[in-house]
Amino acid sequence: MIAGPAGGGLIGWLFDRLIGTKPIFLIIFLLLGVCIAFRNVVRISREHPE
16 A cells, blocks of 8 residues: 555655656656555455355
């Protein structure tokens, strides 16, 4: 749950540093990381134990 937003935030921060933009890529990739984390939680919760 932490790796998605952390990784997205890091990638967004790196893009912002390389391109010279302000926090636009940080915000975009952070939100994308949060969406991926929630998708993983939903996917795991739908699995039925055998």
